[in-house]
Amino acid sequence: MGVVPRKGGSQKKDALGGMAERGRTMASWQPAHFRPKVPGVIKKPGDAVGLDSVYAVNEPPVMATVVQSCRLEKDHAALLSRQARRRQLEVSTLSSLYLKEKALEEEFPGIGFRDAAGGREAYILGHRVAVWEVEDVYREARSIARTAEHFGWPDYLVKCALAYAREFPDAIAAERAAEAGA
Amino acid sequence: MTRLLADANLSRRMVEACLRLDPGFPIVHLADWRKGQHRVSKDPVLLSVLREHGLVIVGFDRRTMALHAGRLTREGAGHAGVILFRRSVSQMDYGKQSRLLVAFWQEARNWDWPDRIEYLPRV
Numbered sequence: 001m002g003v004v005p006r007k008g009g010s011q012k013k014d015a016l017g018g019m020a021e022r023g024r025t026m027a028s029w030q031p032a033h034f035r036p037k038v039p040g041v042i043k044k045p046g047d048a049v050g051l052d053s054v055y056a057v058n059e060p061p062v063m064a065t066v067v068q069s070c071r072l073e074k075d076h077a078a079l080l081s082r083q084a085r086r087r088q089l090e091v092s093t094l095s096s097l098y099l100k101e102k103a104l105e106e107e108f109p110g111i112g113f114r115d116a117a118g119g120r121e122a123y124i125l126g127h128r129v130a131v132w133e134v135e136d137v138y139r140e141a142r143s144i145a146r147t148a149e150h151f152g153w154p155d156y157l158v159k160c161a162l163a164y165a166r167e168f169p170d171a172i173a174a175e176r177a178a179e180a181g182a
Numbered sequence: 183m184t185r186l187l188a189d190a191n192l193s194r195r196m197v198e199a200c201l202r203l204d205p206g207f208p209i210v211h212l213a214d215w216r217k218g219q220h221r222v223s224k225d226p227v228l229l230s231v232l233r234e235h236g237l238v239i240v241g242f243d244r245r246t247m248a249l250h251a252g253r254l255t256r257e258g259a260g261h262a263g264v265i266l267f268r269r270s271v272s273q274m275d276y277g278k279q280s281r282l283l284v285a286f287w288q289e290a291r292n293w294d295w296p297d298r299i300e301y302l303p304r305v
Contacts, residue, residue, distance in 0.1 A: 117245035126222055128190040140274045150193045179244045180269045
């Protein structure tokens, strides 16, 4: 996989019809936050924005992006295209989302991502609880043990959520605001 | 007969507190219901399963839950009811949560619950 600093302007389409990012501002290596009305969402006139179409990439402060290209087996490329169509996204946007989230999942074992009212949301894999909810309980509990007891979990799950929250406080705050309005 | 299911963002301690207030209170925690098999289920799936079982879900307010419930109603599939604690209620104040829920349910248990969403405390 090659990494090429973006110089702006359009670039050649690859075999997938756009695996490479083309002159677009994207959240870099941080949790993808998604809102409607962002480049990458394929939207037809009259389409309602609902939970099925919240894959609009967050608009964080402008951050440098790089072009990354990769080769995929045909079957996997077709699968990616189907999923992008289903989610009303461009293939490149979905590829970027998958790459970012998979990288984060590798970095923070136990964290996954899901759709939520405000876009994508970090949550505890194997449970229905968002990272921001764990952080909220921790603020009240003031200890990992009490937080773990609240959820009936082992301590490591709480530590995992808190580690992620510490790394991405702005994203977690945005997710909390989207869900709880505070 | 169980009528209420406490979601994962509520503690089992809240369920225990409800049962201390009313030993026959019809609530079960998600982690204990059907051997915890829906502990991982996404909102739409869980709401659909609960509809089949006629269980009202109780949880802390998450906009996503209300959106999913509303969508199921609009699509005609429906849901069995949702009760959400407002975020003004402390997450660890199991006493307050249980008092609010037990008192509310005394009044609301015979309501027509399908497709209803209620918030506690009520305004």
